[in-house]
Amino acid sequence: GPMKQQLVQSAAFVVLPSRRDAMTLVALEAGAAGRPLLLSRACGFPEAAACGGAVEADPTAEGIRAGLLQMLSAREGWETMGCALREVVVGQYRWSHQAQRFSALLADVLTDRRR
Numbered sequence: 001g002p003m004k005q006q007l008v009q010s011a012a013f014v015v016l017p018s019r020r021d022a023m024t025l026v027a028l029e030a031g032a033a034g035r036p037l038l039l040s041r042a043c044g045f046p047e048a049a050a051c052g053g054a055v056e057a058d059p060t061a062e063g064i065r066a067g068l069l070q071m072l073s074a075r076e077g078w079e080t081m082g083c084a085l086r087e088v089v090v091g092q093y094r095w096s097h098q099a100q101r102f103s104a105l106l107a108d109v110l111t112d113r114r115r
Contacts, residue, residue, distance in 0.1 A: 008033045013071055013078055018043050019059045027054075031089030036081035038067045047092070053085025 008014060014030035016039040027045045030037055037048050040059035048054035055074075057067030074081075091097070 005029070005033070008035060011035055012075075013038060013081075015064070015068070016040065016043050017057075017059065017064045028089050028093050031082075031085040031093075034079075034082040034086040036071070036078050036085060038064070038071045040064070047088055048085055051084045051088045053081050053083075053088060 013036045021043045037054035041056050042059045049056040057063040
C-alpha cells in the first residue's frame with residue numbers, strides 16, 4: 001500500500017536476499033521508483049543486473065554481505081543504477097506491455113493448434 005511505496009521511495013537502495021523466488025514484485029516496485037537493487041541470484045530477475053540497475057549476490061549470508069559492501073562502495077552510482085532499472089521496468093514490465101506479450105503468445109498458441 002501507500003506506506004510500502006513511501007518506504008521504497010525513501011530508500012537509498014532495496015535489498016532482496018531471497019533464497020527462492022520466481023520473480024519478485026518488490027524488485028519491480030523498486031525499479032519503478034528508480035531505486036537500485038541488491039538481490040540474490042535466486043530472485044529470478046537477471047535483467048536487473050544486466051542493465052546495471054542491480055548487484056546480484058549469492059543467496060548466502062556471505063554473499064549478501066559481499067553484495068552490501070559492493071553497493072556501499074558504489075554510492076555515487078546509485079542514481080544511475082536506479083535510472084537504468086527504472087527504464088527496464090517501465091519499458092518491459094508495465095501491465096500494458098505484459099498484456100501485449102500475453103496476447104501475442106495466446107495468438108501463437110491458437111495459430112499452432114489450428115494447423
